[in-house]
Amino acid sequence: MCGIVGYAGRRKAAPLLLDGLKKLEYRGYDSSGIAVENAKGEIQAVKAKGRLIKLIELTSGGENLDGTVGIGHTRWATHGEPNDVNSHPHLSEDGRFAVVHNGIIENYLELKSFLTDKGFKFVSQTDTEVIAHLLEYYFDGDVLDCIRKVLNKLSGSYALGILFNETPDVFYAIRKDSPLVVGLGKDENFIASDMPALLKHTRNFILLSDDEIACISGTKVVIYNKNMEVEEKKPFFVDWDPETAEKGGYPHFMLKEIHEQPKAVRDTVMPRIKDDKIVLYDISLSAEYVKSIKKINIVGCGSAYHAGIIGKYYIERVCRIPVETDFASEFRYRSPIADERVLTIIISQSGETADTLAALREAKRLKSRTLAVVNVLGSSIAREADDVLYTHAGPEIAVATTKGYTTQVAALYLIGLYLAKTLDTIPQSEYEEQLKSLKNLSDNITKLLEKPEETQYLASLYYKNKDLFFIGRGMDYASALEGALKLKEISYIHAEAYPAGELKHGTISLIENGSPVIAVAVDKRLFEKTLSNIKEVKTRGAKVIAVASNENRAVENEAEHTLYIPDCHPLLAPVLTAVYLQLFGYYVAAVKGCDIDKPRNLAKSVTVE
Numbered sequence: 001m002c003g004i005v006g007y008a009g010r011r012k013a014a015p016l017l018l019d020g021l022k023k024l025e026y027r028g029y030d031s032s033g034i035a036v037e038n039a040k041g042e043i044q045a046v047k048a049k050g051r052l053i054k055l056i057e058l059t060s061g062g063e064n065l066d067g068t069v070g071i072g073h074t075r076w077a078t079h080g081e082p083n084d085v086n087s088h089p090h091l092s093e094d095g096r097f098a099v100v101h102n103g104i105i106e107n108y109l110e111l112k113s114f115l116t117d118k119g120f121k122f123v124s125q126t127d128t129e130v131i132a133h134l135l136e137y138y139f140d141g142d143v144l145d146c147i148r149k150v151l152n153k154l155s156g157s158y159a160l161g162i163l164f165n166e167t168p169d170v171f172y173a174i175r176k177d178s179p180l181v182v183g184l185g186k187d188e189n190f191i192a193s194d195m196p197a198l199l200k201h202t203r204n205f206i207l208l209s210d211d212e213i214a215c216i217s218g219t220k221v222v223i224y225n226k227n228m229e230v231e232e233k234k235p236f237f238v239d240w241d242p243e244t245a246e247k248g249g250y251p252h253f254m255l256k257e258i259h260e261q262p263k264a265v266r267d268t269v270m271p272r273i274k275d276d277k278i279v280l281y282d283i284s285l286s287a288e289y290v291k292s293i294k295k296i297n298i299v300g301c302g303s304a305y306h307a308g309i310i311g312k313y314y315i316e317r318v319c320r321i322p323v324e325t326d327f328a329s330e331f332r333y334r335s336p337i338a339d340e341r342v343l344t345i346i347i348s349q350s351g352e353t354a355d356t357l358a359a360l361r362e363a364k365r366l367k368s369r370t371l372a373v374v375n376v377l378g379s380s381i382a383r384e385a386d387d388v389l390y391t392h393a394g395p396e397i398a399v400a401t402t403k404g405y406t407t408q409v410a411a412l413y414l415i416g417l418y419l420a421k422t423l424d425t426i427p428q429s430e431y432e433e434q435l436k437s438l439k440n441l442s443d444n445i446t447k448l449l450e451k452p453e454e455t456q457y458l459a460s461l462y463y464k465n466k467d468l469f470f471i472g473r474g475m476d477y478a479s480a481l482e483g484a485l486k487l488k489e490i491s492y493i494h495a496e497a498y499p500a501g502e503l504k505h506g507t508i509s510l511i512e513n514g515s516p517v518i519a520v521a522v523d524k525r526l527f528e529k530t531l532s533n534i535k536e537v538k539t540r541g542a543k544v545i546a547v548a549s550n551e552n553r554a555v556e557n558e559a560e561h562t563l564y565i566p567d568c569h570p571l572l573a574p575v576l577t578a579v580y581l582q583l584f585g586y587y588v589a590a591v592k593g594c595d596i597d598k599p600r601n602l603a604k605s606v607t608v609e
């Protein structure tokens with residue numbers, strides 16, 4: 001995944017491009033580059049391996065590059081190692097075109113051999129370079145015609161920014177299966193891979209459809225559809241506060257986003273509860289359709305997949321409909337069984353995860369009805385699903401998801417409860433109790449966040465450990481999975497999550513004197529069983545840290561330390577458990593001095609399969 005930006009207007013482009021790239025660095029940070037074009041049509045490109053700061057230093061914050069039109073890129077390498085040459089922008093051999101690209105050109109080898117036969121010399125190992133050379137090859141006087149011809153040759157995914165030396169006031173932008181927004185300013189216009197990168201300048205945006213070509217100057221944006229007819233697009237306004245894309249006094253975006261969860265959950269839940277009923281205003285599942293559902297598939301990657309497991313336990317409990325949860329990367333390849341009577345719920349914070357998008361398409365191909373739970377407005381998954389339920393988490397910048405995850409879980413509660421009510425599988429009193437707890441969820445997160453000291457203390461005790469185990473049963477197991485993922489991805493400590501009863505079938509042999517085991521013991525129904533599993537590991541020398549509900553205080557007799565979640569309906573507790581485990585992972589990584597917002601080898605939105 002990479003981030004791209006573009007600018008056309010009256011101001012000097014380079015400092016603005018660098019500023020935009022700063023906001024997109026979470027999408028890729030192994031190298032970066034910008035290209036600007038001056039009024040004479042001279043294109044100047046500067047690239048640097050490493051963090052964006054290198055490029056900023058190299059260009060004196062962009063001040064030593066003239067030109068009011070430009071494009072920029074921050075890279076997360078997929079083809080070719082991170083180095084200056086492989087960094088974008090890539091220039092055509094004659095230097096007349098410059099290109100930045102996010103995505104993958106799947107047929108680049110074929111195109112490369114075609115161009116090599118025509119005498120083109122390649123300097124990089126990237127797939128993107130073919131685009132620059134193709135532009136040169138197909139140009140015969142009409143730049144739009146040339147871009148269209150090039151697009152017709154590409155297969156794969158791309159968001160592109162293109163400069164052409166004969167049109168110094170304009171740059172070109174195209175997207176297909178990769179995110180890109182056009183931001184509309186006053187006498188200036190922008191592109192970026194996401195909206196937060198531009199919130200400082202505008203909150204008015206246009207979304208491009210696949211393979212539309214946008215010609216962007218400071219004063220206008222003209223969009224051509226695939227038939228090269230001008231397409232009128234209605235801009236839309238986002239009410240995200242520009243502040244939400246800044247750290248706001250927190251040392252890391254991750255901690256800020258952990259603390260934004262009360263608001264994120266409230267914004268996701270409250271507008272959908274009216275007169276003590278769930279109203280899913282943005283989706284259209286008729287009672288007739290709901291009654292016809294025979295199975296639900298839930299698909300996602302990473303944390304979104306974990307949210308899906310919570311969803312499975314929850315929906316099966318309250319709706320009595322079988323639910324299968326799949327890793328999106330596996331879904332397509334296991335010949336999934338689906339038809340009109342199978343509802344496929346697709347979960348993705350970014351709405352751009354390649355595997356999840358592919359799973360959505362597979363479900364649609366099988367005629368399954370698709371319902372996406374997505375955070376980013378207008379993202380690919382949101383656009384392609386039959387229905388979208390937006391989580392209103394606001395922009396999530398830290399690579400490790402926090403508020404993205406808890407709002408996904410909250411959204412699944414809303415969906416499950418809505419289905420249960422429609423199917424009449426839940427007694428009214430239970431429905432009311434759960435609704436009440438759902439409404440209180442946000443306040444309960446606030447309560448939990450008021451006391452970070454215990455979690456900080458625990459982090460200081462365990463940050464030197466090389467391995468940690470997480471155990472739990474039922475929904476507590478799903479929480480354990482998410483807790484382990486949070487810890488390992490940001491602190492680089494090896495962490496494994498197991499169903500508590502499963503450990504003794506092999507993995508318990510790894511437990512030795514002092515091994516830390518985080519036991520999630522929130523579910524009252526399963527407590528006695530979990531407690532015996534806690535005893536099993538304790539007997540082998542484990543040090544147990546429990547995350548428990550007040551109902552299960554007996555855990556203190558076995559655990560070294562216990563963190564208690566505020567009281568709430570047991571089925572909704574995983575949201576609260578998650579917050580403790582996020583804090584634990586965060587503080588461990590903080591004590592270790594890790595690069596929390598941008599962990600090594602990871603990117604925020606994984607647009608490659």
Ligand code: F6R
Binds near residue numbers: 350402485
């Ligand atoms: C983990 C994390 C990832 C994402 C996964 C899916 O902290 O952030 O596991 O959950 O890459 O991303 P989305 O939800 O954008 O599809």
